[in-house]
Amino acid sequence: MTEVTTQDQPPHTEAALLYQLTGVKRSYTKGSVTVEALRGIDLSINAGEMIALEGPSGSGKSTLLQLLGALEIPTSGQIRFAGRSLENENDKVLTDIRCDEIGFVFQQFNLIPTLTAEENVAIAMVPREPSRERRLARATELLTLVGLGERLGHLPSRLSGGEQQRVAIARALANTPRVVIADEPTGNLDSTNAKEIMGLLHKLHSESGVTVIIATHDEDIARQTERRIKLRDGAITADERA
Ligand SMILES: Nc1ncnc2c1ncn2[C@@H]1O[C@H](COP(=O)(O)OP(=O)(O)O)[C@@H](O)[C@H]1O
Ligand SMILES: [Mg+2]
Incomplete structure (x- = not known):
């Protein structure tokens, strides 16, 4: 069984390094x-x-995020994450991670349309928190943190796009992750809501210290982040720190 980790654990000596990718390739074969x-x-x-993580459509951003998120394994190469080699782990371990x-x-937010905001966040805790009461209490806390304390009982259809993305961010935080991976999180939002969502991600990052990796093809959004990695045709063409 994988140990359940939280942000509160004391740092290990090599804790600063979260990911190390070496020669990572991913190809997809369809027919010939x-x-x-x-x-x-x-x-x-x-x-x-x-x-x-910047790059035009088709440059490999989503593929890289899927590998970083343990949703996929590479065709070749190594991905070390928090001391483990993801390419060697079985499905059960990857699911736990x-x-x-x-x-x-x-x-696309990916909220469940028949569940309220609070239930959408709480359901992410089902595998780890047996108490429904505690799940709902934490969901309330997280939704308050993202500015939706007054919208707990709303269905996604009653929320704006920006509000739905806030619910999705609260859900992402449900099990106190080490890393938040966001694939074009503002791609479906107008510029005002996009700015607010980016502001929220910056706030969560600076307040909790959680690692945040955001794929975007929006120059304005990339410019606000401290490290910019550019992808083109499946390769890194730039890696700059502000
Ligand atoms: N599941 C898949 N099957 C086949 N080809 C894929 C699959 N996922 C991605 N690709 C291809 O890999 C390349 C990179 O895609 P992707 O990682 O989605 O790029 P981005 O997110 O930057 O738009 C594209 O050419 C895309 O068509
Ligand atoms: Mg993509």
Whole structure:
């Protein structure tokens, strides 16, 4: 069984290094056609960083996020995450890692339409928190943190896009992840809401120290983050710190 980790654990000596990718390739084969989505990625990410992953559509951003999020394994190469080699782990271990250590935020929000905001957040805790009362209490806390304390009982259809993405961010934080991975989180929002969601991610990062990795093709959004990694045709073309 994988140990359940929280932000509160004392740091290990090498704790600063969260990810180390070495020669990571990922290709997809359909019939006789092979697409090389990632062509050999070498990358280190420290705990507590906030990173924008930039690149045009098709450059491999989502593929890289899926690998960082333990949703996929590489075709070749190594991914060390928090001391483990993801490419060698079985499905059960990867599922535990996704549940305990990684929070996902998607462009389409991916909320369950028949559940309230509070229930959408609480359901993410079902695998780890047996008490429904405690799940709902934590969901209330998290929704208050993202500014939706007054919207707990609303269905997603009664919330704006920006509010739905706030619920999704609260859900991503449900199990106190080490890293929040957001794939074009503002892609479905107007510029005002996009700014607010980015402000929220910055606030969560600076207040909790959680690592945040955001894929975007929006220059304005990337410019606000302290580290920018640029992808093109499945390779890193720039890696800059502000
Ligand atoms: N599941 C898949 N099956 C086949 N090809 C894929 C799959 N996922 C991604 N690709 C291909 O890999 C390349 C990179 O895609 P993606 O990682 O989604 O890029 P981005 O998120 O930057 O738009 C694209 O050419 C895309 O068509
Ligand atoms: Mg994508």
